[in-house]
Amino acid sequence: MIENDNSVNIENEKGRYHHGDLRAALISEGLRLLAIGDVEQLSLRQIARNVGVSPTAVYRHFPDKQALLTALAMEGGAQLARRQKKAQTAAGGGRAGFDETGRVYVRFALENPALFRLMTAKSRVGTETCPGEERGGLGLLRRNIAALAAPGTSEEAQRVGFVRSWAMVHGLAMLMLDGQVPADESLIDRVVDTAFVAGPA
Amino acid sequence: MIENDNSVNIENEKGRYHHGDLRAALISEGLRLLAIGDVEQLSLRQIARNVGVSPTAVYRHFPDKQALLTALAMEGGAQLARRQKKAQTAAGGGRAGFDETGRVYVRFALENPALFRLMTAKSRVGTETCPGEERGGLGLLRRNIAALAAPGTSEEAQRVGFVRSWAMVHGLAMLMLDGQVPADESLIDRVVDTAFVAGPA
DNA sequence: TCGAATATGTTTACAGTGAAAACATGATCG
DNA sequence: CGATCATGTTTTCACTGTAAACATATTCGA
Incomplete structure (x- = not known):
């Protein structure tokens, strides 16, 4: 349900520019944070930080925060x-x-x-x-x-x-x-x- | 229910330092904003602004935003x-x-x-x-x-x-x-x- | 009645947020 | 191989809640 195979999905080589499957990673991390905290302290930047990506990278996969929340x-x-x-x-x-x-x-x-x-x-x-x-x-x-x-x-x-x-x-x-x-x-x-x-x- | 007579409650002389009954005014404006918008776009600063008072004045009457919301x-x-x-x-x-x-x-x-x-x-x-x-x-x-x-x-x-x-x-x-x-x-x-x-x- | 204490404001500052704009990198395909 | 395009980054902005220090009015005891 999460995998969108929208990318090459290279295995975890650190330090590379492209993430591989950032969209899936964002959703996964979002679900993880939702499981340990409540929704109003779930920030886009926090998710991006934990995934190891810049805040605005999220906007390549979701038009805005609400869209990410909807996906979750x-x-x-x-x-x-x-x-x-x-x-x-x-x-x-x-x-x-x-x-x-x-x-x-x-x-x-x-x-x-x-x-x-x-x-x-x-x-x-x-x-x-x-x-x-x-x-x-x-x-x-x-x-x-x-x-x-x-x-x-x-x-x-x-x-x-x-x-x-x-x-x-x-x-x-x-x-x-x-x-x-x-x-x-x-x-x-x-x-x-x-x-x-x-x-x- | 709103009036707390915690102050002199002078009639509306503009430009005075003390508000008169700021607590009641904040609650009243908060209710008004809740009636025309939704709760996540209700900001402490906005309420203070509309009442004509500085953002931090709110903290003389409520320990934090949550307390104001609770009052509402x-x-x-x-x-x-x-x-x-x-x-x-x-x-x-x-x-x-x-x-x-x-x-x-x-x-x-x-x-x-x-x-x-x-x-x-x-x-x-x-x-x-x-x-x-x-x-x-x-x-x-x-x-x-x-x-x-x-x-x-x-x-x-x-x-x-x-x-x-x-x-x-x-x-x-x-x-x-x-x-x-x-x-x-x-x-x-x-x-x-x-x-x-x-x-x- | 006057001065000190107290209640109630303001200014300034800071860390955090969502998002727009311009730029950088790297994958894909002619 | 080189252009194109998807996918990142950096920078920037306006906004938020709130802490700290300061200012002003009110109240109350001497």
Whole structure:
């Protein structure tokens, strides 16, 4: 997902002018810094410094800082979607599998606070323009809603269920991230329960 | 809520050295800027400039920028709680009143995006240390949960309901703010529905 | 009432940021 | 081999938060 093979990718000979795959290195270092600090102390210059390149070199690969952040966010989105799919099949699919995707959403947020915040941080021009959406976590959610809805459930009711489910886990993740609700695993299990989002007709 | 009568509060004679009530003026201007821009472009210097004071004057009233932001957030929290209480009684209390507090939560977020983001932005050392919490929106929510729960509902189940309700509206607010779900009034009405958070035992 | 202490401002300075402009280097391909 | 172009660097700018030293007003005790 990171490798873009946009360059020769020579092995690590130090002191050379061209980096080899600077774009991938920037993303990788950005993710590393996000894992150990929060997003507002993540600076373009710091990333460049750690990669061993001048600050403005970044602009050869990203039009501005926001574009780099967006790239980091997309990487995070892909990771989350992978985990959710794996968890769903591991739980045997169905209703239990669906619940598990929601819990993975919250756990992912707790394990990657800064990255998760970045992933859901407005800036993105619009989710629908995000490539691979229907194959990502949101597509998974939509298909799960459709599969688990009572037969004959209207398109509109499914849409409401979709938003409700997403809002539930997203809100829980945010409240726990912000320390307004204890980040308690058993609380996640109890709060994320399909019975409440599917609910009555 | 803003006036702190910590000074003489002389009427607007221009050109005087002391401001009169700089603290209140900073908060007021901060809220104004939050209403017309987003939070990451809200600078301490800008606020000071607009109030007509030097950048470092701010530090006589707040230890750092974060403290000023916290003050803004608390002002927002008070506003939200007031609106919720009014809406609840306007709706005649009960289940309908409870639902309405949730919808007000989301609408407040949509009407004051930057302020709402600030209000729920981690930094705060902890909600329980926030003075007046039990009298604010969270206390209101807790009491509503207790009042509307089926008789004999355990303390723990109430707590889960509390978190679930909060997470629901908070998540919906966030997703709409981030443009990941259309900020549609009728969608709010359908998604925020007590039946789903109170649900089965 | 007057002078000292204190609260509240200002000026200056510094390190850090994102970004634009001009320049340097090296890879690629005719 | 030499021109072209992608990819770096250096320099520069405006802006940020904030520390330190200084200035002015207000307040309060003698």
